[in-house]
Amino acid sequence: MIYILNLLLWGIIPAKGAPVHDCVGEQCRDIISVPLIDEMKATLKADLDVSKLNSVLHKYILEEVKKAVKVSFDLQMEKAVDEIHGNVTKLMQSDIKTKFEVLQDESFKGNTFVRWGRQSCDETLSSLVYKGYMAGPTHKAHGSGSNYLCLTSNPQAGDVPADWVSSPGLLYGIGWELTGTDRSKSLDHIDDKDVPCAVCLTKGKTTLMIPGRTSCYAEWAKEYTGFLVSSRNAKGFVTTEYVCADEDPEFYGSQNYNHGLIHFVEVKCGSIPCSKYEDKTKLSCVVCSK
Incomplete structure (x- = not known):
């Protein structure tokens, strides 16, 4: 009985009517020798159908290959994701560091520019660096500076050697002298008073003073509008630069020292086209930034 079970378990009972072949050695590639469980000291030879196996x-x-590939793929994906995340x-x-540095750099x-005649800046477009006093040569000086x-x-006083005293x-x-004989009530309150000034830092990269205009050109921002001033054009008066004084001027002090004076600047047309600038027109000005 045990012998029959062994045969059934191994599937080596040939089908009914199937031929049984004797074979020897290499001729029996599809035949497997199996020890009998009941120790019969014999060898059982049978044809096996290995197609199902x-x-x-x-x-x-x-x-197994799919599992191995999946594990390898998952590991590679995890490594790639970690690498991408790190990068x-x-x-x-x-x-972020670059943008912060750029913003920090741009903030400084x-x-x-100097806002002549005022002690403050337009806080929207510019900020105050310092305020002070307009200074220059006396209006009847010869030599020294002209700006x-x-x-x-x-x-703040520095340590200047005592022997630095030669000439x-x-x-x-500098004081306001805007009314003269043609006194203007609107500016009479500042006449003969001293001129303040403010140094302003604009957010723009450059500034420009445009004489003869009250507004800026396209894509430029207006810092302030004013009128062009300089020393008086008369014999014995010093030559100075032209600057743009604020249209809403302020003053400091109450005493008239009559040292340096600034006056309106008028156009003398001819070489300057009279069709554009009427003779003796007092020039406006505007300071712009971009």
């Missing part, structure tokens, strides 16, 4: 093995191997993080950190960039300076209201240049405070 091959199919099962094929499916098993295929599944993206580095790029974001670098980009700009251009400065105007905005002296700070918070000076120094002189700097005077």
